[in-house]
Amino acid sequence: MDPQGADAAPDNRQQTPASDGERVNRIRVVQACLDKVQNRTYLEIGVSTGSCFSKIRASTKYAVDPEFKIPERRRRDTEKLADKTSYFEVTSDAFFASNRGLLESSRIGVALVDGLHTYKQSLHDVLNILPYLDDDGFIVMHDCRPRFASEARPAANHGEFMRTGKWWEIAWTGDVWKAVVELRATRSDLRVAVLDCDCGVGIIRRGKPDDMLALKPEAIAAMTYQDLVKDKQHLLNLRKPDYFWSFLL
Numbered sequence: 001m002d003p004q005g006a007d008a009a010p011d012n013r014q015q016t017p018a019s020d021g022e023r024v025n026r027i028r029v030v031q032a033c034l035d036k037v038q039n040r041t042y043l044e045i046g047v048s049t050g051s052c053f054s055k056i057r058a059s060t061k062y063a064v065d066p067e068f069k070i071p072e073r074r075r076r077d078t079e080k081l082a083d084k085t086s087y088f089e090v091t092s093d094a095f096f097a098s099n100r101g102l103l104e105s106s107r108i109g110v111a112l113v114d115g116l117h118t119y120k121q122s123l124h125d126v127l128n129i130l131p132y133l134d135d136d137g138f139i140v141m142h143d144c145r146p147r148f149a150s151e152a153r154p155a156a157n158h159g160e161f162m163r164t165g166k167w168w169e170i171a172w173t174g175d176v177w178k179a180v181v182e183l184r185a186t187r188s189d190l191r192v193a194v195l196d197c198d199c200g201v202g203i204i205r206r207g208k209p210d211d212m213l214a215l216k217p218e219a220i221a222a223m224t225y226q227d228l229v230k231d232k233q234h235l236l237n238l239r240k241p242d243y244f245w246s247f248l249l
């Protein structure tokens with residue numbers, strides 16, 4: 001999803017924690033993470049029109065999307081915010097398969113996972129990033145907290161989602177939330193939480209988690225949106241937006 005009104009990231013490197021939790025969104029989260037890490041190399045998986053990508057300041061920016069929709073003028077403005085910007089018009093899987101050398105040499109400071117909104121692909125994107133993520137790096141995931149069953153409806157892709165639902169159901173988070181649940185159940189080396197803002201902003205960094213979920217991947221695969229509704233705080237480690245500032249420390 002690309003909600004209207006997502007604030008542009010401020011361009012100062014010293015972030016002031018937002019006192020109003022509503023101001024936290026994926027763009028601010030990505031920028032604050034980049035302003036914290038040593039290696040300011042940014043990867044965005046799923047870029048679309050560039051509403052987020054175009055506002056991010058970094059040393060190097062990599063954009064990955066099988067179908068960019070970035071207006072030419074926005075592309076020019078985007079490139080002013082980085083020393084180097086590269087576009088890869090391919091799926092995330094194809095990007096990782098053919099850019100190992102590049103990723104090994106540049107490594108990744110911060111990545112945003114916001115491509116295909118399926119459980120398996122979003123999980124795969126996180127797992128593909130991890131070998132290249134610096135020790136102090138962050139992965140941000142968008143659309144981790146669906147607000148309605150319709151938004152969370154699993155589909156193979158956005159086109160199928162649009163074809164198979166009601167015409168007014170245009171927001172699609174899919175079942176990305178299950179990737180968060182699986183990471184919380186299987187990775188004892190990652191701290192994972194979801195900020196309750198901007199359709200659910202997942203935040204991931206290396207470290208020992210406070211708790212883990214006692215769930216097997218097969219059980220997670222069988223879960224439904226109703227299971228999420230019953231236990232979303234625990235399943236997602238769902239936090240108020242301002243939690244981000246302590247996670248960042």
Ligand SMILES: C[S@@+](CC[C@H](N)C(=O)[O-])C[C@H]1O[C@@H](n2cnc3c(N)ncnc32)[C@H](O)[C@@H]1O
Pocket residue numbers: 001002044045046047048049050051052053064065066067068090091092093114115116121
């Ligand atoms: C919700 S949009 C991204 C929005 C953008 N990150 C932002 O914050 O403004 C999702 C994008 O993912 C792209 N996408 C779909 N399948 C993908 C895949 N397998 N790999 C990478 N990107 C994919 C779509 O083309 C679409 O542009």
